[in-house]
Amino acid sequence: MVLLIEKLAKHCFFKLENHHHSITHPQPEELPSSSSLLAFKSHVSKSIDQLALDLKARSETLSLTWFERCLALLPLINKAFAKLVADMDYPMSKWGVGSTEGYLCYTLSLLELFNSISSCLSHLGQARISLAHGLTLVENSPSLARKYLKGIQFQPGVFSTNLGKDLEEARVFSDKERIVHEAVKEMRSVGFWVCGVLLSCLYGDGKSYMELRKVAGGFDSSLVATLDFEIGEQFMEKIFIFAEFKEVNDAVADLVAADEVRRHYAAKELQTKLQVLEKLSDSISKEVDNLFANVMTQRSKLIDGFRLQ
Structure with missing residues (x-):
């Protein structure tokens, strides 16, 4: 599905190139107030600040329950972005080349990351099924059950390192496009931070997080700077796993080592x-x-709207 979208994006970019060359000077327009961008950032920052407060300092594990709230940042920032463009009276149908290219580039990167995450979660689901099957054999066939009672193993993974690089080269022609460009950069930082945390915990190493941080140009000046400060460097120092993974693996080890008296418990x-x-x-x-x-x-x-122009 992502490959199909990538083809559509390339086709659209070709048309954007032709459209770009026909532009000489943008028409003068009333400069939109930056208050909409400030409101956008302020709204998202409130949730991020709360997540940072709830994060246990220097913890060796992250909770999936906590991460669920991190994932909720993505629909939150999408809604805030929709409000931003509405407040500026700058719907997708009015977007210029810079806004269109930047958004398509960012969302294509996000789709690829979502695919990687789905693959990891599928691997996790298979591990859960194997463990559940092992549990059904514990009482009557404990020796056979051991074959399936294996701790959750990390799945080595890799994704493209070219994610979002074209965003920095997006052409900006108007003040409204500049504001959209800044907002999309924030969306990318939040999206890459969220996906980086999840992929690193699913892969069992900090490579994904550090790579996405690098592609984003760092998180220091972004909305997720506080969260990056709390856990970013730790991805370089240790293997981060979700607490729920560790609890399952510990329970598996206890069951495998249990005698007949403790086996049922x-x-x-x-x-x-x-x-x-x-x-x-x-x-x-x-x-x-x-x-x-x-x-x-x-x-x-966005693509359909551009085709109608």
């Missing part, structure tokens, strides 16, 4: 931990699917 404990993980991971997977669909819809709306 240990199995119940693992079942409880698996149910918690299943609920949270399924919720995150569903939200990622919803975000993917929403981004696709917005991209299609």
Whole structure:
């Protein structure tokens, strides 16, 4: 699906190039107030500041429950962005070359990251199924159950390192485009931060986070600077995992080592931990699917609108 969108984006960029060459000087317009951009940043910052306050300092694990709230930043900032362009009376149908290219580039990167996340969550789902099957064998076939009672293993992963680089080269012709460009840069920083945290915890290393931080040009001056300060450097120092993963793996180890007296209790404990993980991971997977669909819809709306021009 992403490949299809990439082809559409390239086709659209070709048309944008032709449109760009026909432009000599932008028509004068009344400069929009920067208050809309400030309101956009302020609205998103409130949620980010609360997430930073709720983050346990120097913790070796992150909670999936906490991360669910991080993921909620993406629909939040999308709604704030929609309000921003509405307040400026600058809907997608009026966007120029710079705004269009910047948004298409950013959203294409986001779609690729969502695909990587979905692949990781699918791998996690398979691990959960194997553990659940092992639990059904514990009472009657404990030796056979051991074959399936394996801790959750990290899945090595890789994604394109060219994500979003064209955004910095987007052509800006008007003050409204400049404001949209700045807002899209903030959206990209938030999106890359969220995806970087999730992918690093799913892959079991900090490479994804550090790479996305690099592609974004750093998070120091972005809305997620506080969160990056809290956990960013730790991705270089240690392997971050979600607390729920660790709890499941600890429960698996306890069950495998349990004698006949403790086996029933240990199995119940693992079942409880698996149910918690299943609920949270399924919720995150569903939200990622919803975000993917929403981004696709917005991209299609922008591309279709440009074709009608």
